[in-house]
Amino acid sequence: MQNKKPIYLDHGASTPVHPQVMAAMLPHWTENYGNSSSTHEYGRLAHRALEQSRQTIASLLHAQSDEIIFTGCGSESDNLAVRGIMWAARQNGRGNHLIISAIEHSAVLNTAVQLRDIHGFDLTILPVDPYGLIDTAQLEAAIRPDTALISIMAANNEVGAMQPIVEIGRVARGHGVLFHTDAIQAIAVRRWNLAEIPIDLMSIAPHKFYGPKGFGILYARDGIELISPLTGGGQENGRRAGTANVPYAVGAAKAMQLAMDKLDEHNAHYRHLRDRLIDGLLAAFPDDCILTGHPTERLPHNASFAFRSISGNDLLMHLDVAGVAASSGSACKSGDPKPSRVLEAMGLGAEWTKGGLRLTVGAQNTDADIDYFLAIMPGILQKMRQLAG
Numbered sequence: 001m002q003n004k005k006p007i008y009l010d011h012g013a014s015t016p017v018h019p020q021v022m023a024a025m026l027p028h029w030t031e032n033y034g035n036s037s038s039t040h041e042y043g044r045l046a047h048r049a050l051e052q053s054r055q056t057i058a059s060l061l062h063a064q065s066d067e068i069i070f071t072g073c074g075s076e077s078d079n080l081a082v083r084g085i086m087w088a089a090r091q092n093g094r095g096n097h098l099i100i101s102a103i104e105h106s107a108v109l110n111t112a113v114q115l116r117d118i119h120g121f122d123l124t125i126l127p128v129d130p131y132g133l134i135d136t137a138q139l140e141a142a143i144r145p146d147t148a149l150i151s152i153m154a155a156n157n158e159v160g161a162m163q164p165i166v167e168i169g170r171v172a173r174g175h176g177v178l179f180h181t182d183a184i185q186a187i188a189v190r191r192w193n194l195a196e197i198p199i200d201l202m203s204i205a206p207h208k209f210y211g212p213k214g215f216g217i218l219y220a221r222d223g224i225e226l227i228s229p230l231t232g233g234g235q236e237n238g239r240r241a242g243t244a245n246v247p248y249a250v251g252a253a254k255a256m257q258l259a260m261d262k263l264d265e266h267n268a269h270y271r272h273l274r275d276r277l278i279d280g281l282l283a284a285f286p287d288d289c290i291l292t293g294h295p296t297e298r299l300p301h302n303a304s305f306a307f308r309s310i311s312g313n314d315l316l317m318h319l320d321v322a323g324v325a326a327s328s329g330s331a332c333k334s335g336d337p338k339p340s341r342v343l344e345a346m347g348l349g350a351e352w353t354k355g356g357l358r359l360t361v362g363a364q365n366t367d368a369d370i371d372y373f374l375a376i377m378p379g380i381l382q383k384m385r386q387l388a389g
Contacts, residue, residue, distance in 0.1 A: 006323045007369045011208075011301060012157060012185060012360035013327055017251070018210040024254040025212065028247040036244045037235065046246045053246075053253035060260050061202075062193040063219055069236050070249055071216035074184045074205030075107035076230075078151075080218055080240065081180045081201040082111045084226030085149045086121055091227065095148030097122040101134050102345040103158070105182055108151050122146070130347050131294040132161035136171055143175045150179050154202075155186035158342045158358060159293030160302030162186065169198030178224065184208055188259040189267055189300050200224060206248075210363075211255030215248035266363055270301035273361040273370055277303040280374040285381065292343060292356065301362065306343055307355035310384060315357060318380045324373055327358040 008016075028049060034042025036050045051065065058065040071077045082098070089095045100112050102125050109125075116123040124142045126134050134152060143150075150172045155162045165181055172179035180201035183192075187202075188209035194202070201224065204217040220226060220239070232241030259266070281289050281303075288308045307315065312328035319326050328340070339353035359373075 006325060007365070007372060008325045009359045009361060009365070009369070009373065010325045010327045011362035012160075012299075012358060014207045014213060015210045015362055016364070017212060018255060018258055020258060021211055021251045021254045025247040025251040028250055032246070036246055037233065046244075050244050050246050050249050053249040056253040057217060057256055060192075060256050061219060062195045064222055066237065067194075067219055067222055069218040069220060069239050070244060070252075071218055071240050072242070072245075073214060073216045074182070074203055074208075075105075075216070076240075077203035077205070077216040077218040078105065078107035078182055079111050080226060080228060080230075081203060081220070082108055082149065082151055083115065083229050084239070085178055085180065085201070085224070086115055086119075087227035087229075088225040089148035090121070092225070095146040096120075097124070097144050097147040099124045099126065099139065099142050099147060099150045099152075101126045101128055101152050101163075103128055103132055103156050103161075103342045104151065104153055105157055105184070108153070108182055112151070126152075128161075128345055131297070132156050132159050132292070132342065132346050133163060133294060133297070134168075136164060136167050139168065140171050140175070143171075143177060147175070147177050150177055151182070152179075153182040153185075155183075155189075155299050155302075156293065156342065157185050158340065158356065159304045159346070160185070160299040160358075161293040162297045162299060165199065166197060169200075172200075173198045185299060185302075188256070188263070189270075191260065191263065194219060194221075206252035206255045209255050209259040212248045212251045215245055215252055217252060262363075267300045269363065270361050273365055273367070274301060274303045274359075276367070276370045277359050277361070277373070280370070281305055281377065284374065284378060288381070290352070292346065292348075299360075301360050303359045303361075305357045305359075306348060306352040307357065307381070309351050309388075310355040310381070312340075312354055312356045314384060315355070315380070318384065319376075322376050322380065324376070327360070328356045 032045045034046040036046040054068045055065045115121040169179045178200045182203045184205045187204045200221045202219040207213040292304045340356045343353040
């Protein structure tokens with residue numbers, strides 16, 4: 001079965017830039033190209049565009065504009081939140097202990113482990129249940145008098161499980177502990193009122209919702225002190241040095257505005273396609289395929305699976321040849337032949353943990369795309385079994 005055009009089912013890794021986002025960014029490369037820190041007219045125009053973008057994003061999140069920090073990517077936002085809070089806590093004598101989950105994105109996990117192993121901070125890594133969710137009772141039991149930060153992602157990038165972040169935030173606030181969430185996968189699938197939701201810091205990356213790559217956003221509630229790992233000219237109120245990326249800030253603001261405007265329409269479209277993928281694969285391979293992540297508390301665009309005794313990387317190669325782009329999990333991990341640490345943390349055995357498949361649908365996907373994918377999968381799995389002997 002031949003497909004005339006490639007099918008992209010990897011929107012959890014990155015999305016195409018929306019034409020309106022491209023149009024919004026263009027003048028800030030070709031006309032309004034000044035440095036936003038300069039005092040002349042070109043600089044003032046750039047600064048105005050930067051601050052208008054910051055205000056747009058803040059308004060969409062029900063936050064204050066000075067609570068929005070622009071960074072170079074989502075991973076940098078995670079790093080700034082985790083490292084910045086812990087360094088400030090130590091400096092001010094407010095604590096030495098950090099809590100994360102076992103399935104955090106590597107930008108949080110590796111940063112936390114580095115803080116423990118190199119800088120001497122104490123770290124608690126919470127387990128997750130078979131659906132990838134933490135137990136808030138275990139979280140509360142892990143809090144100590146010197147706990148400075150809890151960092152739990154809003155939705156897992158690999159299996160799509162959505163954590164009970166409001167409940168987590170309430171637990172944190174009840175103990176006077178700051179709460180950071182990596183919302184990079186979840187930001188564009190729900191509405192956020194940060195004036196009411198008990199979140200103190202939140203990481204965002206616009207390339208997950210039809211904005212530009214190489215740009216990140218960190219929300220940090222007013223009054224929170226961060227010590228920045230990146231020093232220099234004092235931009236972003238001293239919290240992130242470096243020349244401001246005005247075009248990408250403009251693009252991020254436009255992308256977020258479009259995402260919120262189309263949120264309900266997009267979510268309905270995503271759920272329809274996601275559920276067709278889930279129902280189709282589980283029906284086709286009842287003994288060799290399982291759904292990973294929570295069956296209902298999951299991202300609307302994420303369908304994730306594990307295949308028994310199959311190499312996820314080999315499966316991706318066969319899909320690519322057939323014209324389908326997918327992922328074995330996080331885009332940061334694709335190509336890594338090791339078992340998925342997320343699937344291991346969820347308790348899956350060795351026969352499953354190398355066979356992860358993440359399918360993440362987008363606005364341009366159609367029922368025909370799903371039909372094609374479901375039609376080619378039996379042949380691909382049969383071929384892989386034959387090659388494996």
